Amino acid sequence: MSLNAMDWVWTRSAAKGTARMVLLAIADKCPDEHCTAYAGTTMLVQRTNAARSSVVTAVDKLLDGDELLIVEGAKGPRGETVYRLPLAIGHVRSTHEESRFRGPASGPVQNPDQSGNQTPRGTELGPQGCGIRTPAGPDSTPQNAYERKHQAEQQPRASRSPLIPELRPLDDALAAVGIPMRWTLGLGEQRDLWQLMRAHGVEALVDLAARRTAPGADAKPARYWLKVWGDLDRAPTTQPGPNVVPLRAAPAAYTDNLAAGLALLHARKEGTAS
Structure with a gap:
């Protein structure tokens, strides 16, 4: 899967800058566990x-290493180059903080259903054909079933991915000012937050979060803050006038700045009148 x-x-990748983004773009197009995808330069740009020359340089740099190679004799539908991420083969993303690699698994015991189709024993067909293990034996007791359900409710959804290193500075800054956060973002959402x-x-993201967080407030999911921070891209370039009433009470520092600004405006009006 991509x-x-x-x-x-x-x-896991050691690529940086444009090379890292190029590798991500190719990985995003990998349709299966073989980690192979076709990609043209125009698509990567x-x-x-990034600039076309930067993309070409990044691809050449990746090909000089061991994280990307060209599949010889293969072409995309429009003649695109076919690439493979050899070190990504066998990697399985995890909801835990540390990702793990899954080794070769033995084939499941097959049981025919009533229609004669073969289905894996002890599994159920989940979304997009993913196998979901059905516990058997001691794990299937009512008490363990309740514990599994409780743990599933406490865990983030399946779309959650480990926090990427690029977001660590934001996580540390939020923790430093006492803003609780529940990181439940998928890889695509983390990439959007990194762009923000x-x-x-x-500092701008932490400042906005501080304005929207009351003292002692419970932790909000990161998807909530992603929507809040997304408003920065749509924020007006002009500052609001003095008659705009804030929706929330601002911290003391902002209140002092606002009072100073109003006093200066009042003084200028009096000087003009005289």
């Missing part, structure tokens, strides 16, 4: 939003 290949790039960090900086 998510496994992308997770390998986020957590569009996906990375690059565009506006960590």
Whole structure:
């Protein structure tokens, strides 16, 4: 799956800068566990939003290493180059903080159903054909079933991925100012948040979160803050006038600045009148 290949790039790849984004763009197109995908230079330029020369240089640099290779004799539908991420083969993303690799698994015991089709024993067909293990034996007791359900409710959804290293500065800054956070983002959402960090900086994101967080407030999911921070891209360029009433009470520092600004405005009006 492309998510496994992308997770390998986020957590294991040593590529940096444009080369890392190129590797992510190729990994995103990998359709299966073979970590092979076709990609043209034009597509990579569009996906990375980088200059064509930078993309070509990044691809050459990756090919000189061991994280990307060309599949000889294979071409895409429009003659695109076919690439493989050899080190990502066998990587399986995990909901735990540390990703793990899954070794070769023995084939499941097959049991025919009433229609004569073969289905894996002890599994159920989940979304997109993913096998979900059905516990048997001691694990199937009512008490263990309750504990599994409780743990599943406490765990983030399946789309959660390990926090990428690029978001660590934001996580540390939020913790430093006492803003609780529940990281439940998928890889694509983490990539969107990273773009916001690059565009506006960590301080701007933390400042906005501080304005929206009351003392002692419970931790909010990261998806909530992603929507809040996304408003920075749509924020007006002009400052609100003095008659705009804030929706929330601002911290003392902002209140003092506002009072000073109003006093200066009042003084200028009096000087004009005289």
